[in-house]
Amino acid sequence: MTWLFCLNNAEDFLKGQWLVMTVYRVPAALLHQIEQELDAEEKETMLFLCRDLVPDLPAANVRKLLVALNEREMLTPVSLSELLYRMKRFDLLKKVLGTGRTAVEASLPRCPQMLSKYRVLMTEINEDLDKEDLSSLVFLLMNDLGTSHVKAAKEKVVNKGRLTNGACAIQAEQIHISVPETGGAQAQVSNKYRMQSQPLGVCLIIDCIGNDAGMLTVTFKALCFEVRCCLFPNVDSLVRELYEVARLKQHKDYDCFVCILVSRGNHQGIFCTNPIVPGFSLERLKNFFTGDACPYLSGKPKLFFIQNYVEPGTWQENPSLLEADGDLCTIPQGADVLWSLSMLNASNMERSQSSSSYYLSALTELLIDPHKRKLHLLDILVELNSKIYEWNRTNPRDQYSVLLKHTLRKKLFLSVS
Structure with missing residues:
Protein backbone atom coordinates (compact mmCIF):
# COMPACT_ATOMS: atom_id res chain seq x y z
CA MET A 1 0.00 0.00 0.00
CA THR A 2 1.31 3.49 -0.82
CA TRP A 3 0.67 6.83 0.81
CA LEU A 4 1.76 10.43 0.40
CA PHE A 5 4.50 10.60 2.97
CA CYS A 6 7.20 13.03 4.15
CA LEU A 7 10.82 13.08 3.06
CA ASN A 8 12.50 13.58 6.40
CA ASN A 9 10.11 14.32 9.26
CA ALA A 10 6.73 15.77 10.14
CA GLU A 11 7.98 19.32 9.65
CA ASP A 12 9.04 18.58 6.07
CA PHE A 13 5.69 16.99 5.41
CA LEU A 14 3.81 19.97 6.75
CA LYS A 15 5.94 22.27 4.59
CA GLY A 16 4.79 20.40 1.52
CA GLN A 17 7.73 18.11 0.73
CA TRP A 18 5.93 14.97 -0.45
CA LEU A 19 7.00 11.63 -1.79
CA VAL A 20 5.06 8.56 -2.82
CA MET A 21 6.45 5.58 -0.97
CA THR A 22 5.49 2.58 1.07
CA VAL A 23 4.19 3.44 4.51
CA TYR A 24 6.26 2.07 7.35
CA ARG A 25 4.79 1.64 10.79
CA VAL A 26 5.58 4.19 13.47
CA PRO A 27 8.35 2.89 15.75
CA ALA A 28 7.03 1.27 18.91
CA ALA A 29 9.41 3.39 21.00
CA LEU A 30 7.76 6.57 19.74
CA LEU A 31 4.28 5.25 20.54
CA HIS A 32 5.47 4.23 23.99
CA GLN A 33 6.88 7.72 24.57
CA ILE A 34 3.57 9.33 23.62
CA GLU A 35 1.63 6.99 25.89
CA GLN A 36 3.92 7.72 28.83
CA GLU A 37 3.51 11.48 28.38
CA LEU A 38 -0.28 11.38 28.68
CA ASP A 39 -2.23 11.58 31.91
CA ALA A 40 -5.48 9.71 32.56
CA GLU A 41 -7.71 12.51 31.24
CA GLU A 42 -5.72 12.85 28.03
CA LYS A 43 -5.83 9.11 27.46
CA GLU A 44 -9.63 9.29 27.75
CA THR A 45 -9.64 12.11 25.20
CA MET A 46 -7.47 10.13 22.78
CA LEU A 47 -9.72 7.08 23.10
CA PHE A 48 -12.78 9.21 22.42
CA LEU A 49 -11.27 10.96 19.39
CA CYS A 50 -10.18 7.68 17.78
CA ARG A 51 -13.16 5.51 18.72
CA ASP A 52 -14.64 5.48 15.21
CA LEU A 53 -11.31 4.44 13.68
CA VAL A 54 -11.15 1.14 15.57
CA PRO A 55 -14.74 0.35 16.56
CA ASP A 56 -13.87 -3.31 17.00
CA LEU A 57 -11.21 -2.65 19.64
CA PRO A 58 -12.43 -4.70 22.61
CA ALA A 59 -10.74 -2.79 25.44
CA ALA A 60 -10.42 0.92 26.14
CA ASN A 61 -6.64 1.08 26.34
CA VAL A 62 -4.41 3.72 24.75
CA ARG A 63 -1.57 1.31 24.14
CA LYS A 64 -3.84 -1.13 22.32
CA LEU A 65 -5.40 1.75 20.42
CA LEU A 66 -2.05 3.04 19.15
CA VAL A 67 -0.91 -0.46 18.23
CA ALA A 68 -4.14 -1.13 16.36
CA LEU A 69 -3.92 2.16 14.44
CA ASN A 70 -0.30 1.43 13.62
CA GLU A 71 -0.98 -2.09 12.42
CA ARG A 72 -3.78 -0.81 10.18
CA GLU A 73 -1.38 1.74 8.68
CA MET A 74 -3.41 4.69 9.93
CA LEU A 75 -0.58 6.39 11.83
CA THR A 76 1.73 8.81 10.03
CA PRO A 77 3.55 11.90 11.25
CA VAL A 78 0.64 13.94 9.92
CA SER A 79 -2.09 11.91 11.62
CA LEU A 80 -0.13 11.86 14.87
CA SER A 81 0.34 15.62 14.59
CA GLU A 82 -3.38 16.05 14.09
CA LEU A 83 -4.15 13.87 17.10
CA LEU A 84 -1.74 15.63 19.44
CA TYR A 85 -2.91 19.01 18.16
CA ARG A 86 -6.55 18.19 18.92
CA MET A 87 -5.48 17.15 22.41
CA LYS A 88 -3.63 20.47 22.82
CA ARG A 89 -0.35 18.70 23.55
CA PHE A 90 1.69 21.24 21.61
CA ASP A 91 4.75 20.37 23.68
CA LEU A 92 4.66 16.80 22.33
CA LEU A 93 4.38 18.08 18.77
CA LYS A 94 7.80 19.64 19.22
CA LYS A 95 9.32 17.03 21.50
CA VAL A 96 8.23 13.87 19.66
CA LEU A 97 7.47 14.92 16.09
CA GLY A 98 9.71 17.93 15.64
CA THR A 99 6.90 20.18 14.45
CA GLY A 100 4.79 22.91 16.03
CA ARG A 101 1.31 24.26 16.49
CA THR A 102 1.52 26.81 13.67
CA ALA A 103 2.69 24.24 11.15
CA VAL A 104 -0.10 21.84 12.04
CA GLU A 105 -2.74 24.57 11.83
CA ALA A 106 -1.46 25.50 8.38
CA SER A 107 -1.57 21.88 7.19
CA LEU A 108 -5.01 20.88 8.48
CA PRO A 109 -7.03 22.58 5.71
CA ARG A 110 -4.82 20.99 3.03
CA CYS A 111 -4.44 17.44 4.29
CA PRO A 112 -7.01 14.65 4.69
CA GLN A 113 -7.92 14.51 8.36
CA MET A 114 -7.99 11.27 10.29
CA LEU A 115 -10.31 12.27 13.11
CA SER A 116 -14.07 12.61 13.00
CA LYS A 117 -15.14 16.25 12.83
CA TYR A 118 -18.00 15.42 15.15
CA ARG A 119 -15.71 13.96 17.83
CA VAL A 120 -13.31 16.90 17.50
CA LEU A 121 -16.25 19.27 17.94
CA MET A 122 -17.52 17.40 20.99
CA THR A 123 -14.06 17.49 22.54
CA GLU A 124 -13.81 21.25 22.04
CA ILE A 125 -17.35 21.90 23.28
CA ASN A 126 -16.78 19.76 26.35
CA GLU A 127 -14.01 22.05 27.54
CA ASP A 128 -16.47 24.92 27.95
CA LEU A 129 -19.55 23.12 29.29
CA ASP A 130 -20.93 23.43 32.78
CA LYS A 131 -23.37 20.89 34.22
CA GLU A 132 -26.54 22.68 33.12
CA ASP A 133 -25.27 23.13 29.56
CA LEU A 134 -24.28 19.48 29.55
CA SER A 135 -27.81 18.36 30.33
CA SER A 136 -29.25 20.61 27.63
CA LEU A 137 -26.77 19.44 25.02
CA VAL A 138 -27.46 15.75 25.57
CA PHE A 139 -31.20 16.40 25.47
CA LEU A 140 -30.90 18.24 22.13
CA LEU A 141 -28.68 15.54 20.68
CA MET A 142 -31.26 12.92 21.57
CA ASN A 143 -33.83 14.68 19.40
CA ASP A 144 -31.69 15.78 16.47
CA LEU A 145 -28.69 13.53 15.94
CA GLY A 146 -29.87 10.04 16.67
CA THR A 147 -28.77 7.34 19.05
CA SER A 148 -25.22 6.81 17.79
CA HIS A 149 -24.25 10.45 18.16
CA VAL A 150 -25.99 10.70 21.51
CA LYS A 151 -23.92 7.76 22.69
CA ALA A 152 -20.77 9.48 21.48
CA ALA A 153 -21.69 12.72 23.20
CA LYS A 154 -22.53 10.95 26.42
CA GLU A 155 -19.41 8.84 26.22
CA LYS A 156 -17.28 11.96 25.94
CA VAL A 157 -19.03 14.39 28.25
CA VAL A 158 -20.84 12.29 30.84
CA ASN A 159 -18.88 9.08 31.28
CA LYS A 160 -15.57 10.84 31.06
CA GLY A 161 -16.73 14.03 32.78
CA ARG A 162 -13.44 15.66 31.92
CA LEU A 163 -12.68 18.49 34.31
CA THR A 164 -10.12 20.87 32.83
CA ASN A 165 -8.63 24.02 34.36
CA GLY A 166 -10.41 26.28 31.89
CA ALA A 167 -13.44 28.49 32.36
CA CYS A 168 -16.79 26.92 33.26
CA ALA A 169 -15.26 23.66 34.49
CA ILE A 170 -17.76 20.91 35.32
CA GLN A 171 -18.30 20.66 39.05
CA ALA A 172 -16.96 17.60 40.82
CA GLU A 173 -20.26 15.97 41.62
CA GLN A 174 -22.45 13.25 40.23
CA ILE A 175 -24.39 13.97 37.04
CA HIS A 176 -27.32 11.73 36.23
CA ILE A 177 -28.73 11.91 32.70
CA SER A 178 -31.17 9.49 31.20
CA VAL A 179 -30.23 8.44 27.67
CA PRO A 180 -31.98 5.69 25.72
CA GLU A 181 -30.20 2.30 25.59
CA THR A 182 -27.39 3.43 27.88
CA GLY A 183 -28.95 4.50 31.16
CA GLY A 184 -27.51 6.94 33.66
CA ALA A 185 -23.87 7.64 34.31
CA GLN A 186 -21.67 9.43 36.77
CA ALA A 187 -19.05 11.95 35.88
CA GLN A 188 -15.53 10.84 36.62
CA VAL A 189 -13.34 13.81 37.52
CA SER A 190 -9.68 14.35 38.12
CA ASN A 191 -8.56 15.09 41.65
CA LYS A 192 -5.59 17.21 40.63
CA TYR A 193 -5.03 20.34 38.59
CA ARG A 194 -3.66 19.98 35.10
CA MET A 195 -0.02 21.09 35.12
CA GLN A 196 1.31 20.24 31.67
CA SER A 197 1.67 23.48 29.74
CA GLN A 198 5.15 24.69 28.79
CA PRO A 199 5.75 26.94 30.61
CA LEU A 200 3.39 26.10 33.49
Whole structure:
Protein backbone atom coordinates (compact mmCIF):
# COMPACT_ATOMS: atom_id res chain seq x y z
CA MET A 1 0.00 0.00 0.00
CA THR A 2 1.31 3.49 -0.82
CA TRP A 3 0.67 6.83 0.81
CA LEU A 4 1.76 10.43 0.40
CA PHE A 5 4.50 10.60 2.97
CA CYS A 6 7.20 13.03 4.15
CA LEU A 7 10.82 13.08 3.06
CA ASN A 8 12.50 13.58 6.40
CA ASN A 9 10.11 14.32 9.26
CA ALA A 10 6.73 15.77 10.14
CA GLU A 11 7.98 19.32 9.65
CA ASP A 12 9.04 18.58 6.07
CA PHE A 13 5.69 16.99 5.41
CA LEU A 14 3.81 19.97 6.75
CA LYS A 15 5.94 22.27 4.59
CA GLY A 16 4.79 20.40 1.52
CA GLN A 17 7.73 18.11 0.73
CA TRP A 18 5.93 14.97 -0.45
CA LEU A 19 7.00 11.63 -1.79
CA VAL A 20 5.06 8.56 -2.82
CA MET A 21 6.45 5.58 -0.97
CA THR A 22 5.49 2.58 1.07
CA VAL A 23 4.19 3.44 4.51
CA TYR A 24 6.26 2.07 7.35
CA ARG A 25 4.79 1.64 10.79
CA VAL A 26 5.58 4.19 13.47
CA PRO A 27 8.35 2.89 15.75
CA ALA A 28 7.03 1.27 18.91
CA ALA A 29 9.41 3.39 21.00
CA LEU A 30 7.76 6.57 19.74
CA LEU A 31 4.28 5.25 20.54
CA HIS A 32 5.47 4.23 23.99
CA GLN A 33 6.88 7.72 24.57
CA ILE A 34 3.57 9.33 23.62
CA GLU A 35 1.63 6.99 25.89
CA GLN A 36 3.92 7.72 28.83
CA GLU A 37 3.51 11.48 28.38
CA LEU A 38 -0.28 11.38 28.68
CA ASP A 39 -2.23 11.58 31.91
CA ALA A 40 -5.48 9.71 32.56
CA GLU A 41 -7.71 12.51 31.24
CA GLU A 42 -5.72 12.85 28.03
CA LYS A 43 -5.83 9.11 27.46
CA GLU A 44 -9.63 9.29 27.75
CA THR A 45 -9.64 12.11 25.20
CA MET A 46 -7.47 10.13 22.78
CA LEU A 47 -9.72 7.08 23.10
CA PHE A 48 -12.78 9.21 22.42
CA LEU A 49 -11.27 10.96 19.39
CA CYS A 50 -10.18 7.68 17.78
CA ARG A 51 -13.16 5.51 18.72
CA ASP A 52 -14.64 5.48 15.21
CA LEU A 53 -11.31 4.44 13.68
CA VAL A 54 -11.15 1.14 15.57
CA PRO A 55 -14.74 0.35 16.56
CA ASP A 56 -13.87 -3.31 17.00
CA LEU A 57 -11.21 -2.65 19.64
CA PRO A 58 -12.43 -4.70 22.61
CA ALA A 59 -10.74 -2.79 25.44
CA ALA A 60 -10.42 0.92 26.14
CA ASN A 61 -6.64 1.08 26.34
CA VAL A 62 -4.41 3.72 24.75
CA ARG A 63 -1.57 1.31 24.14
CA LYS A 64 -3.84 -1.13 22.32
CA LEU A 65 -5.40 1.75 20.42
CA LEU A 66 -2.05 3.04 19.15
CA VAL A 67 -0.91 -0.46 18.23
CA ALA A 68 -4.14 -1.13 16.36
CA LEU A 69 -3.92 2.16 14.44
CA ASN A 70 -0.30 1.43 13.62
CA GLU A 71 -0.98 -2.09 12.42
CA ARG A 72 -3.78 -0.81 10.18
CA GLU A 73 -1.38 1.74 8.68
CA MET A 74 -3.41 4.69 9.93
CA LEU A 75 -0.58 6.39 11.83
CA THR A 76 1.73 8.81 10.03
CA PRO A 77 3.55 11.90 11.25
CA VAL A 78 0.64 13.94 9.92
CA SER A 79 -2.09 11.91 11.62
CA LEU A 80 -0.13 11.86 14.87
CA SER A 81 0.34 15.62 14.59
CA GLU A 82 -3.38 16.05 14.09
CA LEU A 83 -4.15 13.87 17.10
CA LEU A 84 -1.74 15.63 19.44
CA TYR A 85 -2.91 19.01 18.16
CA ARG A 86 -6.55 18.19 18.92
CA MET A 87 -5.48 17.15 22.41
CA LYS A 88 -3.63 20.47 22.82
CA ARG A 89 -0.35 18.70 23.55
CA PHE A 90 1.69 21.24 21.61
CA ASP A 91 4.75 20.37 23.68
CA LEU A 92 4.66 16.80 22.33
CA LEU A 93 4.38 18.08 18.77
CA LYS A 94 7.80 19.64 19.22
CA LYS A 95 9.32 17.03 21.50
CA VAL A 96 8.23 13.87 19.66
CA LEU A 97 7.47 14.92 16.09
CA GLY A 98 9.71 17.93 15.64
CA THR A 99 6.90 20.18 14.45
CA GLY A 100 4.79 22.91 16.03
CA ARG A 101 1.31 24.26 16.49
CA THR A 102 1.52 26.81 13.67
CA ALA A 103 2.69 24.24 11.15
CA VAL A 104 -0.10 21.84 12.04
CA GLU A 105 -2.74 24.57 11.83
CA ALA A 106 -1.46 25.50 8.38
CA SER A 107 -1.57 21.88 7.19
CA LEU A 108 -5.01 20.88 8.48
CA PRO A 109 -7.03 22.58 5.71
CA ARG A 110 -4.82 20.99 3.03
CA CYS A 111 -4.44 17.44 4.29
CA PRO A 112 -7.01 14.65 4.69
CA GLN A 113 -7.92 14.51 8.36
CA MET A 114 -7.99 11.27 10.29
CA LEU A 115 -10.31 12.27 13.11
CA SER A 116 -14.07 12.61 13.00
CA LYS A 117 -15.14 16.25 12.83
CA TYR A 118 -18.00 15.42 15.15
CA ARG A 119 -15.71 13.96 17.83
CA VAL A 120 -13.31 16.90 17.50
CA LEU A 121 -16.25 19.27 17.94
CA MET A 122 -17.52 17.40 20.99
CA THR A 123 -14.06 17.49 22.54
CA GLU A 124 -13.81 21.25 22.04
CA ILE A 125 -17.35 21.90 23.28
CA ASN A 126 -16.78 19.76 26.35
CA GLU A 127 -14.01 22.05 27.54
CA ASP A 128 -16.47 24.92 27.95
CA LEU A 129 -19.55 23.12 29.29
CA ASP A 130 -20.93 23.43 32.78
CA LYS A 131 -23.37 20.89 34.22
CA GLU A 132 -26.54 22.68 33.12
CA ASP A 133 -25.27 23.13 29.56
CA LEU A 134 -24.28 19.48 29.55
CA SER A 135 -27.81 18.36 30.33
CA SER A 136 -29.25 20.61 27.63
CA LEU A 137 -26.77 19.44 25.02
CA VAL A 138 -27.46 15.75 25.57
CA PHE A 139 -31.20 16.40 25.47
CA LEU A 140 -30.90 18.24 22.13
CA LEU A 141 -28.68 15.54 20.68
CA MET A 142 -31.26 12.92 21.57
CA ASN A 143 -33.83 14.68 19.40
CA ASP A 144 -31.69 15.78 16.47
CA LEU A 145 -28.69 13.53 15.94
CA GLY A 146 -29.87 10.04 16.67
CA THR A 147 -28.77 7.34 19.05
CA SER A 148 -25.22 6.81 17.79
CA HIS A 149 -24.25 10.45 18.16
CA VAL A 150 -25.99 10.70 21.51
CA LYS A 151 -23.92 7.76 22.69
CA ALA A 152 -20.77 9.48 21.48
CA ALA A 153 -21.69 12.72 23.20
CA LYS A 154 -22.53 10.95 26.42
CA GLU A 155 -19.41 8.84 26.22
CA LYS A 156 -17.28 11.96 25.94
CA VAL A 157 -19.03 14.39 28.25
CA VAL A 158 -20.84 12.29 30.84
CA ASN A 159 -18.88 9.08 31.28
CA LYS A 160 -15.57 10.84 31.06
CA GLY A 161 -16.73 14.03 32.78
CA ARG A 162 -13.44 15.66 31.92
CA LEU A 163 -12.68 18.49 34.31
CA THR A 164 -10.12 20.87 32.83
CA ASN A 165 -8.63 24.02 34.36
CA GLY A 166 -10.41 26.28 31.89
CA ALA A 167 -13.44 28.49 32.36
CA CYS A 168 -16.79 26.92 33.26
CA ALA A 169 -15.26 23.66 34.49
CA ILE A 170 -17.76 20.91 35.32
CA GLN A 171 -18.30 20.66 39.05
CA ALA A 172 -16.96 17.60 40.82
CA GLU A 173 -20.26 15.97 41.62
CA GLN A 174 -22.45 13.25 40.23
CA ILE A 175 -24.39 13.97 37.04
CA HIS A 176 -27.32 11.73 36.23
CA ILE A 177 -28.73 11.91 32.70
CA SER A 178 -31.17 9.49 31.20
CA VAL A 179 -30.23 8.44 27.67
CA PRO A 180 -31.98 5.69 25.72
CA GLU A 181 -30.20 2.30 25.59
CA THR A 182 -27.39 3.43 27.88
CA GLY A 183 -28.95 4.50 31.16
CA GLY A 184 -27.51 6.94 33.66
CA ALA A 185 -23.87 7.64 34.31
CA GLN A 186 -21.67 9.43 36.77
CA ALA A 187 -19.05 11.95 35.88
CA GLN A 188 -15.53 10.84 36.62
CA VAL A 189 -13.34 13.81 37.52
CA SER A 190 -9.68 14.35 38.12
CA ASN A 191 -8.56 15.09 41.65
CA LYS A 192 -5.59 17.21 40.63
CA TYR A 193 -5.03 20.34 38.59
CA ARG A 194 -3.66 19.98 35.10
CA MET A 195 -0.02 21.09 35.12
CA GLN A 196 1.31 20.24 31.67
CA SER A 197 1.67 23.48 29.74
CA GLN A 198 5.15 24.69 28.79
CA PRO A 199 5.75 26.94 30.61
CA LEU A 200 3.39 26.10 33.49
CA GLY A 201 2.38 29.74 33.80
CA VAL A 202 3.48 33.28 34.55
CA CYS A 203 5.27 33.94 37.83
CA LEU A 204 5.12 37.65 38.65
CA ILE A 205 7.75 38.70 41.21
CA ILE A 206 7.28 42.14 42.75
CA ASP A 207 10.23 43.00 44.99
CA CYS A 208 10.19 46.40 46.65
CA ILE A 209 13.10 45.51 48.96
CA GLY A 210 15.62 43.99 46.53
CA ASN A 211 16.91 41.00 48.49
CA ASP A 212 14.87 38.10 47.12
CA ALA A 213 14.12 38.61 43.42
CA GLY A 214 17.20 36.72 42.21
CA MET A 215 16.56 33.68 44.39
CA LEU A 216 12.88 33.60 43.44
CA THR A 217 13.67 33.97 39.73
CA VAL A 218 16.04 31.01 39.73
CA THR A 219 13.54 28.86 41.63
CA PHE A 220 10.50 29.49 39.48
CA LYS A 221 12.40 29.26 36.22
CA ALA A 222 13.56 25.83 37.41
CA LEU A 223 9.89 25.03 38.05
CA CYS A 224 9.17 25.84 34.38
CA PHE A 225 7.45 29.18 34.93
CA GLU A 226 7.77 32.25 32.76
CA VAL A 227 9.21 34.69 35.29
CA ARG A 228 8.45 38.39 35.13
CA CYS A 229 10.15 40.73 37.63
CA CYS A 230 9.03 44.13 38.78
CA LEU A 231 11.68 45.76 40.99
CA PHE A 232 11.22 48.73 43.31
CA PRO A 233 7.85 49.93 41.99
CA ASN A 234 5.87 52.71 43.56
CA VAL A 235 2.13 52.13 43.97
CA ASP A 236 1.25 53.59 40.58
CA SER A 237 3.86 51.45 38.81
CA LEU A 238 2.61 48.38 40.66
CA VAL A 239 -0.97 48.95 39.53
CA ARG A 240 0.14 49.37 35.91
CA GLU A 241 2.16 46.14 36.11
CA LEU A 242 -0.76 44.20 37.57
CA TYR A 243 -3.09 45.46 34.84
CA GLU A 244 -0.59 44.48 32.17
CA VAL A 245 0.05 40.99 33.55
CA ALA A 246 -3.66 40.29 34.05
CA ARG A 247 -4.24 41.02 30.35
CA LEU A 248 -1.55 38.69 29.03
CA LYS A 249 -2.96 36.36 26.38
CA GLN A 250 -0.49 33.65 27.40
CA HIS A 251 -2.73 32.81 30.37
CA LYS A 252 -5.05 31.09 27.90
CA ASP A 253 -2.47 28.39 27.15
CA TYR A 254 -0.92 28.19 30.62
CA ASP A 255 -2.13 26.07 33.53
CA CYS A 256 -1.22 28.20 36.56
CA PHE A 257 -0.40 31.70 37.83
CA VAL A 258 1.94 32.74 40.65
CA CYS A 259 2.38 36.18 42.21
CA ILE A 260 5.09 36.88 44.80
CA LEU A 261 5.10 40.23 46.56
CA VAL A 262 7.84 41.57 48.89
CA SER A 263 7.44 44.98 50.49
CA ARG A 264 7.17 47.07 53.60
CA GLY A 265 3.64 47.76 54.73
CA ASN A 266 1.05 47.43 57.46
CA HIS A 267 -1.66 44.89 58.21
CA GLN A 268 -3.94 46.17 55.47
CA GLY A 269 -1.52 46.72 52.61
CA ILE A 270 1.95 47.40 51.30
CA PHE A 271 3.76 50.68 50.73
CA CYS A 272 5.95 49.68 47.74
CA THR A 273 8.57 52.44 47.50
CA ASN A 274 6.09 55.10 48.60
CA PRO A 275 6.92 56.38 52.10
CA ILE A 276 3.34 57.24 52.98
CA VAL A 277 0.24 55.26 53.88
CA PRO A 278 -2.26 53.88 52.97
CA GLY A 279 -0.21 52.41 50.09
CA PHE A 280 -1.62 49.48 48.12
CA SER A 281 -4.33 47.36 49.72
CA LEU A 282 -3.61 43.66 49.68
CA GLU A 283 -7.32 43.15 49.16
CA ARG A 284 -6.98 44.80 45.74
CA LEU A 285 -4.38 42.29 44.61
CA LYS A 286 -6.88 39.50 44.07
CA ASN A 287 -9.21 41.71 42.04
CA PHE A 288 -6.79 41.79 39.10
CA PHE A 289 -6.91 38.02 38.65
CA THR A 290 -10.51 37.03 39.32
CA GLY A 291 -12.48 35.21 36.65
CA ASP A 292 -14.22 38.45 35.68
CA ALA A 293 -11.02 40.47 35.36
CA CYS A 294 -8.89 37.69 33.86
CA PRO A 295 -11.11 35.04 32.20
CA TYR A 296 -8.12 33.05 30.95
CA LEU A 297 -7.28 32.21 34.58
CA SER A 298 -10.77 31.11 35.52
CA GLY A 299 -10.69 27.62 36.97
CA LYS A 300 -6.87 27.58 37.11
CA PRO A 301 -4.82 27.72 40.32
CA LYS A 302 -3.69 31.21 41.34
CA LEU A 303 -0.97 31.27 44.00
CA PHE A 304 -0.04 34.34 46.04
CA PHE A 305 3.03 34.43 48.31
CA ILE A 306 3.53 37.69 50.20
CA GLN A 307 6.32 38.83 52.50
CA ASN A 308 5.18 41.96 54.28
CA TYR A 309 7.64 43.80 56.54
CA VAL A 310 5.29 45.60 58.88
CA GLU A 311 6.49 49.06 59.82
CA PRO A 312 6.88 49.99 63.52
CA GLY A 313 3.75 51.57 64.89
CA THR A 314 1.48 49.30 62.84
CA TRP A 315 2.72 45.94 64.17
CA GLN A 316 0.27 43.79 66.14
CA GLU A 317 1.47 40.71 67.91
CA ASN A 318 0.11 37.41 66.62
CA PRO A 319 1.36 34.75 69.05
CA SER A 320 0.15 31.76 67.05
CA LEU A 321 1.91 30.78 63.84
CA LEU A 322 -1.27 29.66 62.12
CA GLU A 323 -3.79 31.84 63.92
CA ALA A 324 -5.23 34.36 61.50
CA ASP A 325 -6.93 37.60 62.45
CA GLY A 326 -9.66 38.42 59.95
CA ASP A 327 -8.51 42.03 59.88
CA LEU A 328 -5.05 41.13 58.60
CA CYS A 329 -6.12 40.28 55.08
CA THR A 330 -9.17 38.49 53.81
CA ILE A 331 -8.81 35.51 51.54
CA PRO A 332 -9.84 36.11 47.94
CA GLN A 333 -13.27 34.57 47.70
CA GLY A 334 -12.92 33.08 44.22
CA ALA A 335 -12.15 29.43 43.77
CA ASP A 336 -8.69 28.01 42.98
CA VAL A 337 -6.74 30.53 45.06
CA LEU A 338 -3.92 29.94 47.52
CA TRP A 339 -3.01 32.87 49.74
CA SER A 340 0.15 32.71 51.85
CA LEU A 341 1.05 35.87 53.77
CA SER A 342 4.14 36.17 55.97
CA MET A 343 4.62 39.15 58.25
CA LEU A 344 7.74 40.27 60.05
CA ASN A 345 8.38 43.42 62.01
CA ALA A 346 10.24 45.77 59.66
CA SER A 347 12.58 46.79 62.48
CA ASN A 348 14.25 43.38 62.08
CA MET A 349 15.50 44.46 58.65
CA GLU A 350 17.60 47.21 60.21
CA ARG A 351 19.91 44.62 61.73
CA SER A 352 20.62 43.01 58.36
CA GLN A 353 19.78 45.13 55.34
CA SER A 354 20.77 42.49 52.78
CA SER A 355 19.31 39.37 54.34
CA SER A 356 16.60 37.41 52.54
CA SER A 357 13.24 36.62 54.03
CA TYR A 358 13.51 33.30 55.86
CA TYR A 359 9.93 32.58 54.82
CA LEU A 360 10.81 32.94 51.12
CA SER A 361 14.15 31.17 51.50
CA ALA A 362 12.52 28.17 53.16
CA LEU A 363 9.75 28.18 50.57
CA THR A 364 12.14 28.11 47.61
CA GLU A 365 14.28 25.45 49.28
CA LEU A 366 11.26 23.17 49.58
CA LEU A 367 9.93 23.87 46.09
CA ILE A 368 13.25 23.17 44.39
CA ASP A 369 13.84 19.91 46.26
CA PRO A 370 13.14 17.13 43.70
CA HIS A 371 11.72 14.88 46.40
CA LYS A 372 9.42 17.58 47.81
CA ARG A 373 8.17 18.47 44.34
CA LYS A 374 6.40 15.13 44.26
CA LEU A 375 4.24 16.31 47.16
CA HIS A 376 0.95 18.16 46.95
CA LEU A 377 1.62 21.88 47.44
CA LEU A 378 -0.38 22.05 50.66
CA ASP A 379 1.79 19.28 52.12
CA ILE A 380 4.86 21.33 51.21
CA LEU A 381 3.39 24.36 52.96
CA VAL A 382 2.81 22.29 56.08
CA GLU A 383 6.55 21.59 56.08
CA LEU A 384 7.12 25.30 55.56
CA ASN A 385 5.05 26.03 58.67
CA SER A 386 7.21 23.61 60.59
CA LYS A 387 10.38 25.39 59.44
CA ILE A 388 8.93 28.79 60.38
CA TYR A 389 7.90 27.48 63.77
CA GLU A 390 11.40 26.18 64.43
CA TRP A 391 12.90 29.48 63.26
CA ASN A 392 10.69 31.43 65.65
CA ARG A 393 11.66 29.11 68.50
CA THR A 394 15.38 29.66 68.00
CA ASN A 395 15.25 33.33 66.88
CA PRO A 396 13.10 35.18 69.42
CA ARG A 397 13.96 38.58 67.92
CA ASP A 398 12.81 37.62 64.39
CA GLN A 399 9.30 36.31 64.75
CA TYR A 400 7.47 35.47 61.52
CA SER A 401 3.69 35.30 61.47
CA VAL A 402 2.13 33.26 58.67
CA LEU A 403 -1.41 33.42 57.33
CA LEU A 404 -2.32 30.55 55.01
CA LYS A 405 -5.74 30.14 53.43
CA HIS A 406 -6.90 28.64 50.20
CA THR A 407 -9.88 27.78 48.04
CA LEU A 408 -8.17 25.10 45.97
CA ARG A 409 -10.56 22.43 44.70
CA LYS A 410 -8.01 19.82 43.76
CA LYS A 411 -4.49 18.71 44.56
CA LEU A 412 -1.77 20.87 43.06
CA PHE A 413 1.71 19.66 42.14
CA LEU A 414 4.15 22.33 40.96
CA SER A 415 5.69 20.16 38.31
CA VAL A 416 4.79 19.04 34.81
CA SER A 417 2.56 16.02 35.45
